[in-house]
Amino acid sequence: MRQSPDAVDVRIGARLAELRAQRAWSLEELADRSGVSRSTLSRAERGDISPTASLLNRLCHVYGRTMSQLLSEVEAEAPALVRAADQPIWKDRGSGFSRRAVSPPHDGLRGELVEGRLDPGADIAYDRPPVTGLEQHLWLLDGALEVTDGDQVHHLAPGDCLRMRVFGPTRFRCAGPAGAHYVLAVVRP
Missing domain, CATH: 1.10.260.40 (lambda repressor-like DNA-binding domains)
Structure with missing residues (x-):
């Protein structure tokens, strides 16, 4: 059924x-x-x-x-203040990834905040950035995360912050026995 x-x-x-x-x-x-x-x-x-x-x-x-x-294009116009209960969460159940749009994007603004969670063992690979030259600041709050940006592999522990401009493939892998929890600041070029 x-x-x-x-x-x-x-x-x-x-x-x-x-x-x-x-x-x-x-x-x-x-x-x-x-x-x-x-x-x-x-x-x-x-x-x-x-x-x-x-x-x-x-x-x-x-x-x-x-x-x-x-x-955000499938949601209503984003207000200036978004209460926690109103922040949309999208889940990729197949990969064990969930994404909360903390500050939904606005056409007139270039930056946004995203909260990400990866289940233990989750591994997500992107073959290209959604927008070439996208600037990302990833702040790991909890867990262990391995981030691959092109040929560089970064191992993050809680409190670490990785800054990168994305031009090629990336990979996010939950590297510990517990899930990974992070904040991602995204800035369009």
């Missing part, structure tokens, strides 16, 4: 379909540009699947936006 689709996944899918339509791209053309199969793209646009962080990252790269921008 098929579970009914998650409302957020349906809204994300609709926004992805809208972005593709705005560019007058076929599914085939988007598949070529993103490296994602046509069937996966079609299922994601219909809200039949919950897109993974890696899939959304590939599509954000093609559409020239951050993941926070994409996710």
Whole structure:
């Protein structure tokens, strides 16, 4: 028996379909540009699947936006003050990653704060940044995290802060027996 689709996944899918339509791209053309199969793209646009962080990252790269921008586009206009209970949480259940938009992005601003949590053993690889030259400041609050930026591997312990400009592949791996909890400040170029 098929579970009914998650409302957020349906809204994300609709926004992805809208972005593709705005560019007058076929599914085939988007598949070529993103490296994602046509069937996966079609299922994601219909809200039949919950897109993974890696899939959304590939599509954000093609559409020239951050993941926070994409996710905020399926939510209402972000107010100046966002109460903790109102901060949207998105989960990639397949990879063990959850992401809270602490300060949802705004078209007129370049920075945003994101809270990330990785389950023990979680390993997320991105083949490219959603926006080339994206500036990130990752502050590890709890756990152990291994971050790979291109060819450099960084091992973070609680309290460590890693600053990077992202131009190529990255990988976030929960390196300890407990989950990892961090704050990520993202600044668009």
